[in-house]
Amino acid sequence: MTSATTPTPRPADDDWWRSAVVYQVYVRSFADANSDGVGDLQGIRQRLPYLRDLGVDALWLTPFYTSPQVDAGYDVADYRNVDPLFGNLTDFDEMITDAHALGLRIIVDMVPNHTSSAHPWFAAALAAGPGSPERERYLFADGKGEQGELPPNDWESIFGGPAWTRVVDGQWYLHLFDPAQPDLNWRHPEVRAEFEDILRFWLDRGVDGFRIDVAHGMIKAEGLPDVGFNSMTTGQRQSELLGKGRLPYFDQDEVHDIYRAWRPILDSYPGGRMAVAEAWAETPQRLARYIGPDELHQAFSFDFLDATWSADSFRKVIDTALAESTIVGAPTTWVLSNHDRQRHVTRYGDGEVGLRRARAAALLMFALPGCAYVYQGEELGLPEVLDLPDELRQDPAFRRTGESRDGCRVPIPWGGELPPYGFGPGGSELSWLPAPATWRSLSVAAQTGISGSTLELYRTALRIRHEHPALAEVGGITWLETEPGVLAFRRVAGDTELTCVVNISGADVTVSGHGRPVVASADLTERGDGHVLPVDAAAWFERR
Template sequence: MTASHPTPLTDDPDWWRSAVVYQVYVRSFADANGDGVGDLAGIRQHLPYLRDLGVDALWLTPFYTSPMIDGGYDVADYRDVDPSFGTLTDFDAMIGDAHSLGLRIIVDLVPNHTSSAHPWFVAALAAGPGSPERARYLFTEGRGEHGELPPNDWESIFGGPAWTRVEDGQWYLHLFDPAQPDLDWRNPEVRAEFEDILRFWLDRGVDGFRIDVAHGMIKAEGLPDVGFSTMTTGRRQVELLGKGRLPYFDQDEVHEIYRAWRPILDSYPGGRMAVAEAWAETPQRLARYIGPNELHQAFNFDFLDATWSAESFRKVIDTALAEAAIVGAPTTWVLSNHDKQRHVTRYGDGPDGLRRARAAALLMLALPGCAYVYQGEELGLPEVLDLPDELRQDPAFRRTGESRDGCRVPIPWGGDLPPYGFGPQACELSWLPAPATWAALSVAAQTGVPGSTLELYRDALRIRRTHPALASEGAGISWLEAEPGLLAFSRTAGGSELTCVVNISGVPAHVAGYGEPVVASEPLAGTGDGHLLPVDSAAWFERR
C-alpha cells in the first residue's frame, strides 16, 4: 500500500522530530549512467520508490568532489559534485523532484578533515612551517632528537599512528586516513569557511545536515598523550570511543562551533536541522550536543549496539527517552548504517537473523522520536562477508583488516543476475559485486508479496504516519507487564491505543488484552483477543 505524503513539501519547522529518514549511500543506491557507480541521477529516478516506501527524508552520504580514498569522506571541494556522481545541475534537479514528492534532503557535512587533495592542504604543503596556510591544519614538530618521532601517541581510527611526516620534517594530524588531514578549528578562517559552506547548501534548498565526526573538531590544548597505544598495550585507542575520554574527541570547545551554526540554520524557513554523529563517554555528555542553541539531534548508537535481549533493549530505550526528556528533543533510533555490519547479520544471519531484524524494525518504528533506515534494510539485506580482498575499498581494511565494504554492496532492484538492476538495462558493471543469492531480495521480487520484508516496512511506515498514537510525538511509551523475554509497551493519543509486543523469549508467547493486530513481523496464530506470537517476532495491536 502506498504511503500518504504531503505534496508539495509542507513548511512544518518540527518535521524532524518524528521523521523517518532513509540513508542513501550514494555510490551503492542506483547507477543511471552505467559506469558501475551510483549517482544523483540514479537517486532521482528512484524517488517515487522512496515516497511509496513511506519515508520523510533522505540522508545522502558525501557526493562532493573527492579522490574517493574513503568513499567521499575525503572532500576536495565542498561546493561541487564529484563527476562520478553528476553535477550541481543534477543535484538541483534531484532536490527539486524530492521536494515535489514530499521528501526532504539531508546532506553529509565533513568538517573534521579535508582531503589531502583539497587546495588548502596542497597550499599548506607548498607554503612550509609557520605559514598561514599550515595554520588551517594541525602541523607540528615531532619528538626525538631530530623530530623523527610522532608528536604524541595518538592513533588513527583506521589503525596505525595518527601522524604523517612531510618532507620538511613537520608532522600533520589525521585521525583517519593520511589522505584526510584534520583541520584546526581554533583557526577563525576554518570556522568562517564552513559557515559559508552551510549557507551554500542551504541556499540550494537542503533541509538538513548530518555532521560527520561531530565530536572531533577540537583537540585538547598541547596535544597531550592518551597514555596507551596498540604498540605498548595491545589495546587500540578506538576501543575508548563512547566509553572514555580521549584528548582528540568531545572537547568542551566543540560546542562553540554548534552555537555559531544554529542561528544560521534557524535563519532559513522550513525547519532546517542538523544531526550529530557524535560519540561521548556518557549519555549526559552526548546530550550536550542537542538543544535550542546547538544541534537538533544526535545519533543513538546504543540502540544499534543493543544485544538481542529484552533487558538490553529495555535499558537502552529507557536511557534514551530519559535523556531526550532532559534536553527537550526527541531521540533517534538506528539499526544499521554505512559504518556498521548490517543487523540481519549481527542478529545471527540466515533465517534467524532476518526474523530478528524484522522484529527489531517494528520495535524501532513504534518508538517516539526519529528513526533512521539504512538503504537495503527494508529488503532484509545481510552483510556480504565474502568479498574478495582485492575488491575491498575501505581504507581501514589495509591498516587493520577490518572492512565496512560488506554493508555497502549496491542494493538489488530487480532481475535474476547481478547487479540486479543497479545500472541501466543489461549493464553488468558494479563497483562491488552483489551475491548470487540476492535475486530473491530485490525490490521487484518483494513488491506486492504479502509478508515480504519490503511490504512489512511499507505497512509499518504507513501505520506510523497515519495512526494517532504513533503520529503524535507527544505520545510517550508506557511499559506493560509481560512475561520474561517479552517487551511490551503502549502509546496512546487521540483516543487510540497502539501496543508493540516483541518476543525475545526463545519460545512462542501467548499475548492477549491488547486488541486487534494491525501488523506483525511473522504470521500470528489465534483469533479474537488472544494470539500466539512466534519466537523472534513482533506485532502491533490496536485498541480504540
C-alpha cells in the same frame, strides 16, 4: 528520469524532523544512471518514487562532493561541487527539486573534521612550509626525538596505526583517519568562517538538513597531550574508548562553540532546517550536550544499534534514550544499521534467524517515539556480504587493520535474474562491488506486492506510523507487565491505543487484551481471545 508532473511544496511543519523516518542513501551503492557501475545523483532522482512509496520522509545522502574517493567521499577536495563520479550541480538541483515535489526532504553529509589531502588548502600548506599562515589551517607540529623523527604524541588513527604523517620538511600533520584526510584546526577563524559559508551554500540550494560527520572531533585538547597508551604498548587500540572514555582529540568542551555558531544559520532559513550529530561521548549526559535549542537538533543513538538481542538490553537502551530526550527537549534518533556497521540481519544471527529478528527490530524501532533512520537495503532484509574478495575491498581501514566496512556497502538489488540486479540501466553488468547470487530473491521487484515480504512489512509499518494517531504523539511510552523475555509498551492518543509486543523469550507467547493486530513481523495464529506471537517476532495491536 522521473519528474513529478504536479509539483507540490514541502510540508511547512518546522518540526518535521522530530518524528521523521530518514532513509540513508549510500550514493555510490543506491542506483547507477549512467552504466559506469557506481551510483549517482541521477540514479537517486529516478528512484525517488520508490522512496516516496516506501513511506520515508527524508533522505540522508552520503558525501557526493569533489573527492579523490580514498574514503568513499569522506575525503573532500571541494565542498561546493559535485564529484563527476556522481554528476554535477545541475543533477543535484534537479534531484532536490523532484524530491521536494514528492514531499521528500534532503539531508546531506557535512565533513568538517578534516579535508582531503587534495584540497587546495592542504596543497598550499605543504608548499608554504613550517610556521606559515597556510599551515595554521591544519594541525602541523614538530616531532619528538633528536631529529624530530618521532610523532608529536601517541595518538592513533581510527583506521589503525599512528595518527601522524611526516612531510618532507620534517614536520608532521595530524589525521585521525586516513593520511589522505588531514585534520583541520578549528581554533583558526578562517576555518570556522569557511564552513559557515559552506552551510549557507547548500542551504541556499534547498537542503533541509545536515548529518555532521565526526561531530565530536573538531577540537583537540590544548597542547596535544598523550593519551597514555596505544596499541603498540598495550595491544588495546585507542578507538576502543569511543563512547566509553575521554580522548584528548574527541568530545572537547570547545566543540559546542562551533554548533552554537551554526544554529542561528540553520534557524535563519525557513522550513525547519536541521542538523544531526554523528557524535560519540563517554556518557549519555555528555552526548546530550550536543542537542538543544542553541546547538544541534539531534544526535544518533548508537546504543540502540549496539543493543544485544535481549529484552533487557533493549529496555535499558530505550529507557536511557527517552530519559535523555526528556532532559534536552529533543527527540531520540533510533538506528539499526548504517554504512559503517555490519548489517543487523547478520549481527542478529544471519540467515533466517537474523532476518526474523531484524524484521521484529524494525517494528520495535518504528513504534518508538522520535526519529528513525533506515539504512538503504534494510527494507529488503539484506544481510552483510561477508565473502567479498580482498582485492575488491576499497575501505581504507581494511588496508590498515584488516577490518572492512565494504560488506554493508554492496549495491542494493532492484530486480532481474542476474547480478547486479538492475543497479544500472538497460542490463548493465557493472557494479563497483559484486552482489551475491542469493540476492535475486531479495530485490525490490521480487518483494513488491508479495504478502509477508520484508519490503511490504516496511511499507505497511511506515504507512501505519504516519497515519495512526497514537504513533503521531511525541510523548513517551508506557511499559506493560509481561513474562520474561517479552517487551511490550503502549502509546496512546485520546481513546486510541497502539501496543507493540516483541517476543525475545525463546518460546511462543500468547498476547491478549490489546485489541486487534494491525501488523506483525511473522504470522500470528488465534488462540482463545488472543494471538500467538512466535519467537523472534513483533506485532502491533490497536484498540479504539
